[in-house]
Amino acid sequence: MAVLLKAEARTAGAGAISLRSVRKVYASSAGAVEAIADWTLEIAPGEFLAVVGPSGCGKTTLLNAIAGFDPITAGEIALDGTTIASAGYLAPPGADRVVVFQNGALFPWKNVVDNIAYGPIVQRRMSHEQALRAAHALLERVGLADVARAFPLKLSSGVQRRVEMLRALINDPKALLLDEPFRALDAISKSAMHEELLRLYESTQKTIFFITHDLDEAILLADRVVVSATRPARVKRVLHVDLPRPRSPLMTASREFLELRAQLTGVVHEEAEKALRRGERELA
Amino acid sequence: MAEPDSHSLRRRLRSSQVLLGAAGALAFVAAWYLLVRFEVWRFAKLPDPLSVVREWTARRPQYGVSLYTAAYYQDIWTSTVRVFCAFALATLLGVPTGIALGWSRSVREFLFPLLELIRPIPPLAWVPLAVLMLANQEAAMIFLTWIAAFFATVLNTMLGVTSIDPAYVRAAYCLGSRPQDVLRHVVVPAALPYVFTGLQIAMGVAWFSLVAGEMIAGQAGLGYMILSAYMDLQTTTIVIGMVTLGLVGFLSSALVRWLGERLTAWQFS
Amino acid sequence: MRLEGVLTAVRVSAARGTRLRTKRVESVRVLRGAAGIMGFLALWELGVLAHVPILAQIPAPLEVARAQWQLLHEARYYVDWLVSLERVSAGFLIAALVGIPLGLLMGWRAKFRYLTFPVFEILRPIPPLAWVPLSIVFWPTTESSIVFVIFLGAFFTVVLNTLAGVRAIDQRYVRAAISLGATPAIIFRRIILPGALPSIFTGLTVGMGITWSVLIAAEIIAGKSGLGYMTWEAYVAGAFPIIIAGMFSIGVAGYASSAVVRLVARYAMPWTKPF
Numbered sequence: 020m021a022v023l024l025k026a027e028a029r030t031a032g033a034g035a036i037s038l039r040s041v042r043k044v045y046a047s048s049a050g051a052v053e054a055i056a057d058w059t060l061e062i063a064p065g066e067f068l069a070v071v072g073p074s075g076c077g078k079t080t081l082l083n084a085i086a087g088f089d090p091i092t093a094g095e096i097a098l099d100g101t102t103i104a105s106a107g108y109l110a111p112p113g114a115d116r117v118v119v120f121q122n123g124a125l126f127p128w129k130n131v132v133d134n135i136a137y138g139p140i141v142q143r144r145m146s147h148e149q150a151l152r153a154a155h156a157l158l159e160r161v162g163l164a165d166v167a168r169a170f171p172l173k174l175s176s177g178v179q180r181r182v183e184m185l186r187a188l189i190n191d192p193k194a195l196l197l198d199e200p201f202r203a204l205d206a207i208s209k210s211a212m213h214e215e216l217l218r219l220y221e222s223t224q225k226t227i228f229f230i231t232h233d234l235d236e237a238i239l240l241a242d243r244v245v246v247s248a249t250r251p252a253r254v255k256r257v258l259h260v261d262l263p264r265p266r267s268p269l270m271t272a273s274r275e276f277l278e279l280r281a282q283l284t285g286v287v288h289e290e291a292e293k294a295l296r297r298g299e300r301e302l303a
Numbered sequence: 304m305a306e307p308d309s310h311s312l313r314r315r316l317r318s319s320q321v322l323l324g325a326a327g328a329l330a331f332v333a334a335w336y337l338l339v340r341f342e343v344w345r346f347a348k349l350p351d352p353l354s355v356v357r358e359w360t361a362r363r364p365q366y367g368v369s370l371y372t373a374a375y376y377q378d379i380w381t382s383t384v385r386v387f388c389a390f391a392l393a394t395l396l397g398v399p400t401g402i403a404l405g406w407s408r409s410v411r412e413f414l415f416p417l418l419e420l421i422r423p424i425p426p427l428a429w430v431p432l433a434v435l436m437l438a439n440q441e442a443a444m445i446f447l448t449w450i451a452a453f454f455a456t457v458l459n460t461m462l463g464v465t466s467i468d469p470a471y472v473r474a475a476y477c478l479g480s481r482p483q484d485v486l487r488h489v490v491v492p493a494a495l496p497y498v499f500t501g502l503q504i505a506m507g508v509a510w511f512s513l514v515a516g517e518m519i520a521g522q523a524g525l526g527y528m529i530l531s532a533y534m535d536l537q538t539t540t541i542v543i544g545m546v547t548l549g550l551v552g553f554l555s556s557a558l559v560r561w562l563g564e565r566l567t568a569w570q571f572s
Numbered sequence: 573m574r575l576e577g578v579l580t581a582v583r584v585s586a587a588r589g590t591r592l593r594t595k596r597v598e599s600v601r602v603l604r605g606a607a608g609i610m611g612f613l614a615l616w617e618l619g620v621l622a623h624v625p626i627l628a629q630i631p632a633p634l635e636v637a638r639a640q641w642q643l644l645h646e647a648r649y650y651v652d653w654l655v656s657l658e659r660v661s662a663g664f665l666i667a668a669l670v671g672i673p674l675g676l677l678m679g680w681r682a683k684f685r686y687l688t689f690p691v692f693e694i695l696r697p698i699p700p701l702a703w704v705p706l707s708i709v710f711w712p713t714t715e716s717s718i719v720f721v722i723f724l725g726a727f728f729t730v731v732l733n734t735l736a737g738v739r740a741i742d743q744r745y746v747r748a749a750i751s752l753g754a755t756p757a758i759i760f761r762r763i764i765l766p767g768a769l770p771s772i773f774t775g776l777t778v779g780m781g782i783t784w785s786v787l788i789a790a791e792i793i794a795g796k797s798g799l800g801y802m803t804w805e806a807y808v809a810g811a812f813p814i815i816i817a818g819m820f821s822i823g824v825a826g827y828a829s830s831a832v833v834r835l836v837a838r839y840a841m842p843w844t845k846p847f
């Protein structure tokens with residue numbers, strides 16, 4: 020798969036995402052909710068960025084704005100220099116920045132190959148047969164050829180997530196946007212997924228925007244970990260992870276990892292406590 | 304060895320279920336027979352199950368309708384064709400209407416209140432109007448049958464579209480779909496289980512309405528057969544008609560269910 | 573609808589005056605609904621005036637309105653209402669009184685369910701109106717035969733929904749109650765009955781809808797009074813506007829009785845969302 024994607028990649032060196040003073044206020048019938056206060060961050064092409072933060076702090080909101088699902092209130096988001104979102108403008112979603120969803124969104128009515136081949140077919144990038152052949156080839160390379168004809172609901176959630184990542188990657192996007200993709204997995208499948216994602220990332224060098232609640236996961240996978248403040252979201256702290264690549268789940272035992280882990284826990288804990296205290300006040 | 308044990312337990316349970324079910328059905332028929340034979344209260348006026356079966360299977364039936372007469376199949380055929388036409392029309396018109404209502408807020412805002420205004424009118428209240436509007440008797444029967452089936456199909460299809468998980472739609476756009484791709488590859492297949500729920504209800508109400516229509520204004524078909532048997536006081540033929548209606552109704556619903564299960568096999572994990 | 577939000581590149585105005593916007597959207601919705609209904613009536617009126625093939629046979633909306641107005645001044649009209657309401661209430665109440673306990677018992681006691689379920693499955697596909705002739709033969713009065721057919725119309729739906737409601741109850745509640753030492757009577761009262769209630773009311777609502785349909789046909793076939801008979805009589809007598817006025821009345825009656833069921837549901841189950 021690595022070889023295939025590299026050979027065909029039209030997007031090498033692309034995928035810079037800049038977030039400049041992004042602000043988002045939801046206008047709901049209950050009143051305005053400020054989800055993002057001021058978010059500024061430059062994501063380099065091919066960077067693996069992880070975002071952690073308390074529940075409900077506005078992470079998904081940010082991802083939705085990058086993906087083109089939901090407009091922002093102020094500020095600007097650009098992909099490789101082109102504005103994709105600003106106050107009053109939102110570029111439609113597209114295959115240059117594909118999302119892998121929090122609860123999974125493989126089409127249950129299409130089998131695995133048809134799911135993977137879907138993007139190239141609707142984009143008219145490949146003929147039907149070509150797309151199916153490419154999908155089969157991808158599955159073959161990651162050892163999933165057996166499930167090609169299965170319907171998603173018949174597969175374990177781990178396999179579903181792997182298929183969903185292939186469905187995104189076959190489009191050769193500039194960036195992958197992952198919203199807690201491994202949340203529903205048990206610890207063992209999760210670790211296998213980490214290995215697979217690391218392999219995919221290290222061979223394709225796509226920009227990855229990865230939201231998670233799992234601090235170990237964030238450090239193990241990412242080049243930088245951004246801690247978001249509790250709602251309204253702001254960049255609270257940016258941590259550089261200097262663990263060498265290729266990485267492996269075994270590194271979670273290394274001294275550097277543990278130091279980073281301690282540092283990250285400190286920052287996150289502070290925010291979590293703030294969120295909790297605020298929650299109590301809101302209840303009272 | 305818990306496995307085979309629980310297996311045989313289940314089998315024993317299953318067989319006791321079948322036995323009890325058979326006993327229940329048998330008790331029902333026996334009670335019917337005894338109540339009629341011993342002329343308990345007004346049961347004397349009803350035919351007993353044995354004479355119904357005898358008449359139904361007679362080569363020369365006393366009242367002209369049995370498995371061996373052409374008239375019997377003629378009536379089944381007439382009713383079935385009517386139901387089939389009405390059902391097909393309800394599907395062809397109802398599914399697209401339901402999808403449009405679910406998909407586009409404008410369409411929904413313009414048309415849904417009108418639909419809700421007409422819907423509480425029971426399908427059978429349309430009988431006089433149908434007969435008046437459509438001079439052609441066949442068309443009137445089909446219209447009546449269609450109207451109930453149509454509402455069931457539209458409403459369930461619409462419900463199916465509005466309850467699609469927005470993540471699927473978003474995923475489709477992410478992968479580079481145009482709106483018509485989303486319609487074809489996401490909206491229609493995702494709504495299909497609901498569509499088939501609607502179609503199954505539609506099939507039920509189609510027979511329901513058709514029978515009434517045939518009894519009131521028909522000149523052929525199973526409903527008409529029952530009513531004319533009543534006019535001639537042939538209660539045995541009435542029961543034959545009822546049982547036949549139950550059978551064809553059950554078979555047509557089973558057909559829709561079977562088709563639905565085949566087309567939405569993906570939802571069973 | 574959320575599906576539309578992502579259709580095309582959208583120009584969006586920043587969130588301003590939320591309250592104001594929702595109100596505007598609401599009034600647009602009402603206006604559009606009214607426009608849809610008015611458009612329908614206008615097309616109908618014009619179709620009749622222009623002698624469009626099928627529409628030419630039926631009276632125009634204005635004529636119908638006039639006929640309805642006249643009906644409102646006739647005592648007979650109110651009698652028809654009352655007679656129909658009485659029949660529906662009788663059939664429906666008997667169906668509920670017999671059907672709910674039966675469904676509960678079938679759901680609660682597996683043996684009883686095995687014994688009775690097949691009989692239900694055999695009888696259920698027979699359309700209720702096919703029972704009309706036999707019912708007239710069997711019951712001593714026309715009135716009782718009409719009520720019987722109405723009862724049948726609602727009965728199967730009520731029983732099967734009640735049964736499904738009991739069977740869908742999470743077994744963990746029952747086990748938790750047993751481990752807390754509850755007797756079967758308490759389990760039935762505190763868990764089975766409230767657990768099945770939403771499904772029972774679904775059955776009652778659907779059953780009420782069927783009831784009116786059955787009533788109309790039964791009145792046409794066997795009755796000498798009631799709203800259904802009124803429309804048929806109007807057809808036979810050639811008083812066509814009354815047919816549609818009658819359909820309208822029946823629609824109102826059906827809608828009102830479903831609303832009553834929903835109201836009772838809200839009182840009986842304060843813990844659920846109104847449906």
Ligand SMILES: Nc1ncnc2c1ncn2[C@@H]1O[C@H](COP(=O)(O)OP(=O)(O)OP(=O)(O)O)[C@@H](O)[C@H]1O
Nearest residue numbers: 045047052054073074075076077078079080081250
């Ligand atoms: N459509 C909306 N209207 C109003 N408020 C919203 C809307 N969507 C989200 N919110 C609010 O905005 C805040 C941020 O939500 P968001 O989903 O971005 O959080 P999150 O960081 O992804 O949380 P989680 O970790 O639980 O996924 C939350 O308080 C949420 O209640």
Ligand SMILES: [Mg+2]
Nearest residue numbers: 078079121198
């Ligand atoms: Mg989230």
